[in-house]
Amino acid sequence: MIAPDVELGSHVSIPQPALVNLYGCRIGDHTKIGAFVEIQRGAVIGDYCKISSHTFVCEGVAIEDGVFVGHGVMFTNDLTPSAVNADGTLQTAADWAVIPTRVARRASIGSNATILAGVTIGEGALVGAGAVVTRDVPPHAVVAGVPAVVIGNRQELSTRAARRAERQMAQ
Amino acid sequence: MIAPDVELGSHVSIPQPALVNLYGCRIGDHTKIGAFVEIQRGAVIGDYCKISSHTFVCEGVAIEDGVFVGHGVMFTNDLTPSAVNADGTLQTAADWAVIPTRVARRASIGSNATILAGVTIGEGALVGAGAVVTRDVPPHAVVAGVPAVVIGNRQELSTRAARRAERQMAQ
Amino acid sequence: MIAPDVELGSHVSIPQPALVNLYGCRIGDHTKIGAFVEIQRGAVIGDYCKISSHTFVCEGVAIEDGVFVGHGVMFTNDLTPSAVNADGTLQTAADWAVIPTRVARRASIGSNATILAGVTIGEGALVGAGAVVTRDVPPHAVVAGVPAVVIGNRQELSTRAARRAERQMAQ
Numbered sequence: 001m002i003a004p005d006v007e008l009g010s011h012v013s014i015p016q017p018a019l020v021n022l023y024g025c026r027i028g029d030h031t032k033i034g035a036f037v038e039i040q041r042g043a044v045i046g047d048y049c050k051i052s053s054h055t056f057v058c059e060g061v062a063i064e065d066g067v068f069v070g071h072g073v074m075f076t077n078d079l080t081p082s083a084v085n086a087d088g089t090l091q092t093a094a095d096w097a098v099i100p101t102r103v104a105r106r107a108s109i110g111s112n113a114t115i116l117a118g119v120t121i122g123e124g125a126l127v128g129a130g131a132v133v134t135r136d137v138p139p140h141a142v143v144a145g146v147p148a149v150v151i152g153n154r155q156e157l158s159t160r161a162a163r164r165a166e167r168q169m170a171q
Numbered sequence: 172m173i174a175p176d177v178e179l180g181s182h183v184s185i186p187q188p189a190l191v192n193l194y195g196c197r198i199g200d201h202t203k204i205g206a207f208v209e210i211q212r213g214a215v216i217g218d219y220c221k222i223s224s225h226t227f228v229c230e231g232v233a234i235e236d237g238v239f240v241g242h243g244v245m246f247t248n249d250l251t252p253s254a255v256n257a258d259g260t261l262q263t264a265a266d267w268a269v270i271p272t273r274v275a276r277r278a279s280i281g282s283n284a285t286i287l288a289g290v291t292i293g294e295g296a297l298v299g300a301g302a303v304v305t306r307d308v309p310p311h312a313v314v315a316g317v318p319a320v321v322i323g324n325r326q327e328l329s330t331r332a333a334r335r336a337e338r339q340m341a342q
Numbered sequence: 343m344i345a346p347d348v349e350l351g352s353h354v355s356i357p358q359p360a361l362v363n364l365y366g367c368r369i370g371d372h373t374k375i376g377a378f379v380e381i382q383r384g385a386v387i388g389d390y391c392k393i394s395s396h397t398f399v400c401e402g403v404a405i406e407d408g409v410f411v412g413h414g415v416m417f418t419n420d421l422t423p424s425a426v427n428a429d430g431t432l433q434t435a436a437d438w439a440v441i442p443t444r445v446a447r448r449a450s451i452g453s454n455a456t457i458l459a460g461v462t463i464g465e466g467a468l469v470g471a472g473a474v475v476t477r478d479v480p481p482h483a484v485v486a487g488v489p490a491v492v493i494g495n496r497q498e499l500s501t502r503a504a505r506r507a508e509r510q511m512a513q
Contacts, residue, residue, distance in 0.1 A: 001187065016343065016363055021187055021206040021224070030432055035363040036207050036378050036396075038224045038242075048432050050425045053363070053380045053398055054207075054416070056224055056242045056282070068425035071380075071398045072416045072456075074225070074243045074282040076300055080328055081279050083221040083239035090201055090219050108423050111398070111416040112456040112474075114243075114283040114301035129418055130456035130474035130488055132283075132301035146301055146317045146488045157422055172358065192358055192377040192395070207378050209395045209413075225378075227395055227413045227453070245396070245414045245453040247471055251499055252450050254392040254410040261372055261390050285414075285454040285472035303454075303472035317472055317488045 009047065025057070028065065042098075052111070060098035060117070067103050070111035070129065075101060077117045104139065126154050180218065196228070199236065213269075223282070231269035231288070238274050241282035241300065246272060248288045275310065297325050351389065367399070370407065384440075394453070402440035402459070409445050412453035412471065417443055419459045446481065468496050 002014065002022045009029035014020060016035040024041025027033065031045055034053035039045065043057045046065035051057065053071045060077040063069070077098045085091055099117035103109070107121045110129030121127060121137045128144030128151075137143050142152040173185065177193045180200035185191060187206040195212025198204065202216055205224035210216065214228045217236035222228065224242045231248040234240070248269045256262055270288035274280070278292045281300030292298060292308045299315030299322075308314050313323040344356065348364045351371035356362060358377040366383025369375065373387055376395035381387065385399045388407035393399065395413045402419040405411070419440045427433055441459035445451070449463045452471030463469060463479045470486030470493075479485050484494040 001190070019190070019343070019361070019363060021190060032432070035380050036225070038206050048426050048430065050432075054225060054243075054378070054396060054414075058242075066424075066426040066430060068423045070416070070418070070423065071400075072225075072243060072283075072396075072414060074241070074300070076241070076282050080297065080325075081239045081241060081281070082237075082277070083279070084219050084237040084277060088219065088237060090203070090221075106424070106426060108425070110423070110456075111418050112283065112414075112454065114281075116300060126422065128474075129416070129458060132299075154422075172361070190361070192361060207396070209377050225396060225414075229413075243396075243414060243454075245412070245471070247412070247453050251468065252410045252412060252452070253408075253448070254450070255390050255408040255448060259390065259408060261374070261392075283454065285452075287471060303470075 034071070046105070058098075060100045061103070062100065063103045064105040064107075066106040068108040069103075070109055070113065072112045073109050073115070074113075075115045075117075077101065079117055107137075124154050126157065205242070217276070229269075231271045232274070233271065234274045235276040235278075235294075237277040239279040240274075241280055241284065243283045244280050244286070245284075246286045246288075248272065250288055278308075295325050297328065376413070388447070400440075402442045403445070404442065405445045406447040406449075408448040410450040411445075412451055412455065414454045415451050415457070416455075417457045417459075419443065421459055449479075466496050468499065 006022045007026040011030045013032040019035040021038040025039040025043040027045045028047035031049040033051045036054045039057045040059045042059040043061045045063045049067045051069045055073040058075050058077045061075045103121045104123040107125045109127040112130045113127050114132045116134045122139030124140045125137045126142045131144050131148040132146040134147040140154045141150045174194035178197040182201045184203040190206040192209040196210040196214040198216045199218035202220040204222045207225045210228045211230045213230040214232045216234045220238045222240045226244040229246050229248045232246045274292045275294040278296045280298040283301045284298050285303045287305045293310030295311045296308045297313045302315050302319040303317040305318040311325045312321045345365035349368040353372045355374040361377040363380040367381040367385040369387045370389035373391040375393045378396045381399045382401045384401040385403045387405045391409045393411045397415045400417050400419045403417045445463045446465040449467045451469040454472045455469050456474045458476045464481030466482045467479045468484045473486050473490040474488040476489040482496045483492045
């Protein structure tokens with residue numbers, strides 16, 4: 001379902017509109033959204049992004065232009081979630097404050113990564129698949145693990161990948 | 172789909188009934204269930220729970236009252252899963268025994284956590300996002316990591332969060 | 343949705359056809375596919391497999407006969423994913439090469455596991471729930487953790503499970 005209050009940019013691609021759950025969010029131009037994705041009220045997605053299948057983007061998350069979000073990525077907006085208040089009544093939006101999270105332009109987040117509330121993922125950074133991000137990720141850093149730690153930078157990774165491709169072509 | 176054999180309590184909230192897969196399970200009063208959730212036959216969910224999007228609750232899982240289950244949480248009920256028997260035929264329900272799992276009242280389970288079959292998560296405990304729980308979690312403990320280990324208790328965490336909020340309000 | 347170009351074997355079981363997203367893939371005989379599963383163009387699934395709910399199988403993945411894939415398992419086919427090219431235009435299939443992944447017969451992959459592009463999971467191996475597999479898994483090995491390391495072999499595990507069952511029956 002794409003709720004009527006979703007602000008969709010131009011040339012947005014959602015191949016399976018019946019298998020997503022988008023409401024109250026803003027999606028930028030030329031962005032692509034996979035199946036089984038939920039994007040909550042107040043989340044903002046930039047232009048030229050890819051939000052892959054099975055991913056959840058909650059209220060309080062801002063994703064800038066050109067960001068890749070893999071499959072099964074979970075954002076969060078609360079560090080001490082509870083179903084109920086001390087008196088046993090169900091918590092509502094009035095019972096907690098959303099902690100904002102920002103993903104800067106051209107960052108990439110690997111599949112099954114978990115992003116804790118309140119972090120900033122820097123421009124061009126790469127979060128490894130399955131990582132749990134508990135603190136800010138510097139621009140262009142590559143992080144991996146649980147909790148995620150810096151293991152390199154994006155430029156090195158691109159150079160290594162390019163060298164490997166060259167070697168393969170030379171064979 | 173909500174199968175006709177699901178026992179729904181009163182005031183259950185399932186905003187996207189066409190995007191869930193519930194069958195043969197019991198859901199308590201005032202509980203809220205998100206999109207892309209599957210709850211299998213024989214699973215029991217208490218009152219005043221939140222079961223967030225993309226979560227899977229299998230047969231053998233009992234979730235007590237006031238429990239928060241985050242997004243993308245996977246429960247399991249078998250430690251040595253196989254598709255086929257030694258003779259190559261597809262396994263059926265008759266070929267393995269379900270190992271039960273219990274989540275005690277007011278516990279919270281962070282997003283993308285994985286819960287191995289047979290554990291008990293104690294009352295009021297908090298399982299960190301992305302954790303893999305392989306053994307019992309004591310009541311009111313905070314656990315995190317792969318495998319999950321105790322990193323504190325819920326009361327400390329609440330106190331720290333309250334102090335941080337006070338400092339922010341004082342600024 | 344099951345796209346018209348999916349090659350379905352005989353006796354395939356897909357209990358919730360409206361809640362899957364299969365296109366351009368091949369599914370072997372007697373295989374069972376759960377809800378909220380996406381299988382992309384070019385992926386090949388063998389006979390007598392179980393692909394559990396919330397799992398994503400991408401282009402470039404070959405799963406042989408008798409394989410168990412748990413819930414929320416994410417395969418990948420790119421080690422340096424990006425939404426956009428250096429010039430800011432959206433990447434298309436022409437902008438990257440798929441790295442193939444193979445899961446050999448009778449292997450089992452636990453729930454919420456993440457499989458990095460390019461690995462081979464050996465015959466009869468067991469990947470623990472929540473593991474992040476970054477390199478090849480030897481046949482019959484049991485691996486777990488982030489990154490996944492060998493913690494035993496499948497035969498030992500079966501023997502221990504059988505002994506435990508015997509002790510329980512003897513009580």
